[in-house]
Structure formats: C-alpha cells, structure tokens
Amino acid sequence: MKLAVLGATGWIGGTIMQQAISRGHEVIAVVRDASKVTQDVAVRTLDLTTMTSDAIASAFADVDVVIASIGGRAAQNHQVVSQTAKQLLQHLPKAGTPRLLWVGGAGSLEVAPGVTLVSTPEFPADYKAEAIAQGEALAVFRDTDSAIEWTYVSPAAIIFPGESEGPYRIGGNEFFTDALGQSRVSVVDYAKAMLDEAENAQHINQRISVAY
Known part of the structure; x- marks a missing residue:
C-alpha cells in the first residue's frame, strides 16, 4: 500500500510513519520542511497555510491512503486544523486519493449523551483550544459530501510516549476507560x-476511538 503521512515530522505523525515503514508499506512524508525528514522515505512538501488545489493534488498524487496528523498548538494557529480538513476533503479527489485517515482528539468524545469531554470542568485549560479545534474538524468530516x-x-x-502495552480497544463516540478508570x-x-484501520478499512466515514 502507498501511504502519505501529512505531518510526518511530528511526534504522532512520525510514529505512524515508522509503523507504516515497519509493515512494509511504501511511505511518502508530506511536510512543510523537507530537511527535517530523517527516515529513508520519499518526501513531498506542502505548506498548510498557503496550499492550493494543485498543491494538494501534487503532494498526494498516486497515493492509496492519506494519514493526516496536524495541529495548531506550536504556531498557535488552531484554525488550520478545520481548514486543512476542509481542503483535503475538497481537493484530494483531484489527486485520485480514495481514503483519508485523520489523527483526531479526545475532547469531542461524549462522557454522557450530548456532553463532550472538553466541556467538563476537569478538562485541562492548556489543551482546550486544540481540543475545540479538533472538534471543529470532526464537524467538517460529518458534514462533508466529499467522495x-x-x-x-x-x-x-x-x-x-512508549512502546506497545498490549491489545487496544476500538470504541465509537463515547468516552471509555480501562478497569482502573483510566x-x-x-x-x-x-x-x-x-495502520490497522488503513489496511482493513473497517470504519469508513466514521469516528472511532482508541484506548486500552
């Protein structure tokens, strides 16, 4: 499978890229600064703040799956999250790319019907802006008519950070915890x-959640 990882020099994006490489996939790192890519993979550049339809088509041409791992925390530009979701959904068909997997957030998970995690008093204030931005991106996906x-x-x-601790569980929109309440x-x-979802395509046009 030919995978493009947008945000491949970030912590999560880089880990996803390494996992894809270890599984034998052909990987393309799509980044703003090509000099930051240290792995032996193909590299394409894309600036999320200035990208056009043609730039998106070029960055993701001939790719089976795009995995996007982006955030606005470093530059304090949280609007880029939902904007990128809109742009990719609109313009990836021009690249001939059939699938998009998105590194989302936990803040929009529901702790009770209609009550999101980010809206609870216990949610850390330092992470609220990016959680809200990821919730806005989720709304973009749910409202899209993209192919x-x-x-x-x-x-x-x-x-x-850390290696595998064993089997993970897949959930849906509801916040869930392990036996210790974590x-x-x-x-x-x-x-x-x-990568399991990229390979097996079991949750098309859905939000899923991952935890122990």
Whole structure:
C-alpha cells in the first residue's frame, strides 16, 4: 500500500510513519520542511497555510491512503486544523486519493449523551483550544459530501510516549476507560490502530476511538 503521512515530522505523525515503514508499506512524508525528514522515505512538501488545489493534488498524487496528523498548538494557529480538513476533503479527489485517515482528539468524545469531554470542568485549560479545534474538524468530516472515504481516529485522553502495552480497544463516540478508570494509550499502540484501520478499512466515514 502507498501511504502519505501529512505531518510526518511530528511526534504522532512520525510514529505512524515508522509503523507504516515497519509493515512494509511504501511511505511518502508530506511536510512543510523537507530537511527535517530523517527516515529513508520519499518526501513531498506542502505548506498548510498557503496550499492550493494543485498543491494538494501534487503532494498526494498516486497515493492509496492519506494519514493526516496536524495541529495548531506550536504556531498557535488552531484554525488550520478545520481548514486543512476542509481542503483535503475538497481537493484530494483531484489527486485520485480514495481514503483519508485523520489523527483526531479526545475532547469531542461524549462522557454522557450530548456532553463532550472538553466541556467538563476537569478538562485541562492548556489543551482546550486544540481540543475545540479538533472538534471543529470532526464537524467538517460529518458534514462533508466529499467522495473521499474518511475515518477520524480519536486517541485516549492520555496518549503517552512508549512502546506497545498490549491489545487496544476500538470504541465509537463515547468516552471509555480501562478497569482502573483510566483513558490511556501509548503512541505506538495508537499508531498500530491507525495502520490497522488503513489496511482493513473497517470504519469508513466514521469516528472511532482508541484506548486500552
């Protein structure tokens, strides 16, 4: 399978790229700064703040699946999240790309019917802006009429550095925890879940969540 990872130099994107390489996929790193890619993979450049339809078509031409891992935290530009979702859904068909997998957030998961995690008093203030931005991106996916087959993949509330800790579980829109009442997953197991979905396409046009 030919995979393009948008945001391949980031923490989660880089882990997803490494997992894809280890599974023998042909990987293309799509980044703003090609000099930051250290793995032996093909590299294409794309600036999310200035991208055009033609730039998107060029960056993702002849790709089976796009995995997008982006955020606005570093540049304090959270609007780029939903804007990128809209642009990819609109213009990826021009590249001939059939599938888009999105690294989402946990904040939009429901802790009760109609009540999202990000709206609870306990949600950390430092992460609220990016959680809201990812919720806006989820709304973009749910409202789209794009021909792209998408999957929005929310991690657990805590996604942490480290290797695999064993089997993960797949949920839907509801926030869920393990036997100790914790919502957690390692970045490696999240990446495995993402690649499993890329390979098996079991949740087309759905939001799923990943946790132990």
